[in-house]
Amino acid sequence: MFTPSSRTTLFLLSALLVMALCLRLYRVGTYGIYFDEKSTLLISQGVCLEGFNQQDVFSKPYFTPAEFWKPKTFNDFIEANIRGDIGNSPAYYGVLWLWMEVFGLSDTSLRMPSVIFSTLIVWLLFVFVRRHFRSGGPLAGDRDPANSLALVSAAIATIEPFFVAYSHIARNYSMTFFLTLLGTHIFLLIMERVRSTAPTDRKTPSLPLLYLAYGLVFVTSVLSHYLSTTVFLCHGVYALLYLRNTRSWVTLGLTSVIGLGLVSLWFIYGGGKYTFYILEEQKNFYHNLALTNPRNNGFGIILPATLPNITVRAIPVFSDLFIVTNGLSQTLGGIRNAVLALGLGALSTVLIHRYFSVAMPPVWVYGAVPVLLLSGLPFYTLEPIRLLVLSIAIPFVYLIGRYVIDQTNTQQKRFVSLLFLLAFVPTLFLLLMAWRSGHTYGITQRYSGFSFPYVCILVAMGLSQLTRLRWWFSLPIAAVLLIQTAHIVRILGDIYADTSPKYTLFGEPRISNPYWSAAQQLTKLYAPGDTILYPNKKRIIVSEKNDKSFSPVSLYDAQLVNIYLPQDAQYIQRVDPNERDRIVLVKGHSDKKITIFDFQGSTYRYGD
Known part of the structure; x- marks a missing residue:
């Protein structure tokens, strides 16, 4: 019922x-x-x-x-x-x-x-x-x-x-x-x-049944992505603290041993069995790029793993974990502006804490927080609206802390400690691996994305506590959060438009799948006696273990078109040494050629 x-x-x-x-x-x-x-x-x-x-x-x-x-x-x-x-x-x-x-x-x-x-x-x-x-x-x-x-x-x-x-x-x-x-x-x-x-x-x-389910999820998770082990490492730390x-x-130990055995x-x-060999090969490859060609290497910016370089790469990863600070890492580049914004936020936090439980504070308190937050706008020289959002970062952290103190019992506070472990350990593990590998290539959001669900809970705690503030404190913070909401909506729009490099990996929109469209055209136009020609491009060997095969030329284009062709088709195909960028249909035994698709170099090959 x-x-x-x-x-x-x-x-x-x-x-x-x-x-x-x-x-x-x-x-x-x-x-x-x-x-x-x-x-x-x-x-x-x-x-x-x-x-x-x-x-x-x-x-x-x-x-x-x-x-x-x-x-x-x-x-x-x-x-x-x-x-x-x-x-x-x-x-x-x-x-x-x-x-x-x-x-x-x-x-x-x-x-x-x-x-x-x-x-x-x-x-x-x-x-x-x-x-x-x-x-x-x-x-x-x-x-x-x-x-x-x-x-x-x-x-x-x-x-x-x-x-x-x-x-x-x-x-x-x-x-x-x-x-x-x-x-x-x-x-x-x-x-x-x-x-x-x-x-x-x-x-x-x-x-x-719970132990069995836990073991199965552990095995499936690790076999879905090896870095998921960082989450189960956090479980072990939590058990060490509280079990x-x-x-x-x-029983947990046996479950883990059996899971690791599987x-x-x-x-x-x-x-x-080849993973660790290839990882070692990749580590040396990217480390060499970081030392010799950090910026124009075709893989993005890869810097040596010095403490400053790791810190610069880590800041946006941590910032973008929290939806309320998403995109604010760029504002930290202007140190004077950032210090001013964070300082005003800290003063606002002190004020909120001092009068948190006071029902009738002095008159000046009613407008103090909006005045403090807005007072930085005339002095910000870089993205003033984004710096205004940055100024509520410290008050929001305070709200999360107040929620934990005021709204959770002893057992739930233990759960919160696990949330914090899960929110930060995966990224800290990435930073440690970057330090050991000597390059910054692996410091990226997707490799520590396991943290996002738990960060959502922490943000929800801050928003819930915001509703418990006196209106003269909550309204100005809520107004700034609305500005951040507009930023999130804009990010979603960029994702849908394929113009958000942070999430879509490329800064320019991709076209529809050229391999699928080529396969549809070939299926429609092909007649017995025709021949399909695929580009013949020299292969670039990145990993001797992973990439080296019998073929000196790339078969990539031919493979991807064939994925979408009818599986029982008898179309005559070959990789043509005279073609470099085009998929071509040669009609019968004539010289008539129909260009099915022109890749224009690598423009449409890799989605960039």
């Missing part, structure tokens, strides 16, 4: 899920797949980049789609995973292969698992917060304040640009973020069960 309050909560959650799905579906198939997504597509079909497992196809003068699509073995998938993604993410590729077997090959189909997992994050975040922050424990009623906190957390995840952007990318990220959040949820359910004073809840599975049950320690099978017998 639903109570009125529970029906309202269900309605609001449903509305958020619909909104989240719509935001993630909008324009999901508009732009062609970029380089990493092309690797994803080939790997999911057991096709090695540059045809290492198709030598019998491409070594002949001519080949057909039917020959290209000959049945693949499990070893083909392993080899494709090794050469396309250093042996990472086999679980994701398995899910994607199954999905595309059912729903077919298209850009939208390729990205739909990311859309679904990204939407499920919103739902799971609501469940997570409502369960673990109930003031009355798992048996609390529907009117518990945790419902509001859960809805706000889910709302933030709904519009979080990072989640929206990566739902449009056919890579493992959305799936791994969902799995690691699920793993944390199960871990806390285990902690709840083993507490001697924990209330019983018939809806919670038994401990053996005092010997039996539970033994994962190790991939490293011993599967594609993972």
Whole structure:
């Protein structure tokens, strides 16, 4: 029987899920797949980049789609995973292969698992917060304040640009973020069960089932992305701090050992056996670029891993974690402006703290916060509106702290300590690895994106506490947050327009998938006796282990077009030494050539 309050909560959650799905579906198939997504597509079909497992196809003068699509073995998938993604993410590729077997090959189909997992994050975040922050424990009623906190957390995840952007990318990220959040949820359910004073809840599975589920999620997460281990490392630190049950320690230890044993099978017998070799090779490669050609190397700016360089790269990663400070890292470049903005924010925080509980403060207090925040505008020489937003960063951190102090019990404060671990440890791990590797290439948001769900909860705490402030404090902060909301809306617009390099990886919009459109034209125009010619470009060998195969020329264009051609087709095709950038259809035995697509160098090859 639903109570009125529970029906309202269900309605609001449903509305958020619909909104989240719509935001993630909008324009999901508009732009062609970029380089990493092309690797994803080939790997999911057991096709090695540059045809290492198709030598019998491409070594002949001519080949057909039917020959290209000959049945693949499990070893083909392993080899494709090794050469396309250093042996990472086999679980994701398995899910994607199954999905595309059912729903077919298209850009939208390729990205739909990311859309679904990204939407499920919103739902799971609501469940997570409502369960673990109930003031009355798992048996609390529907009117518990945790419902509001859960809805706000889910709302933030709904519009979080990072989640929206990566739902449009056919890579493992959305799936791994969902799995690691699920793993944390199960871990806390285990902690709840083993507490001697924990209330019983018939809806919670038994401990053996929870341990089994935790182990399975651990294995699947690690086999979706190796860096997900940083999340489970945080679980271990939390257990070290707060778990005092010997039996539970033994059981968790056994679960971890068995899980690691299962994962190790991939490293011993599967594609993972080459991972560490390739990582070492990549480390040396990028370190050499950082020392010899840090800026014009084709891979972006890669700097030596000095403390200043790491700090500069880390600031935007930390800043963009929090939706209220998203995009503010650039304002920190002007130190005088930033110090002034943060200083005014600190003074505002002192004022809020001093009169936090005073119902009738001195008259001057009513307008003090807006005056302080606005007083910097005449003196800011760089992006004054963005610096105004920066000025509320310290007050907002204070609000998060006040929520934790005032609105959480002892057990929930422990949960908050886990949230902070999960919010910062993944990025700190990246910084440590950058320091050890000697270059800054890996310091990027997507490799520490596991933190975003937990940061959404922390931001929700600050927003919830904002509603408890006196109106003369809350209104000016809320007004500045509205300015930041406009910034978030603009970012979403840039993501949909494919012009946000931070999220879309490229600064200029991509065209629709040229390989798919070429395949459609060829299917329509091809007649018996015709020949399809593919470009013959010299291959660039980046990794001797990963890239080197029998072919001295790139087979990339031919592979990607054949992915979209009918699998039983007998079209005559070859890689033409006289073509460099065009896919050409030669009609019959004549000299008539139809240009199907001109890549114009690398303009349309890699999605940039």
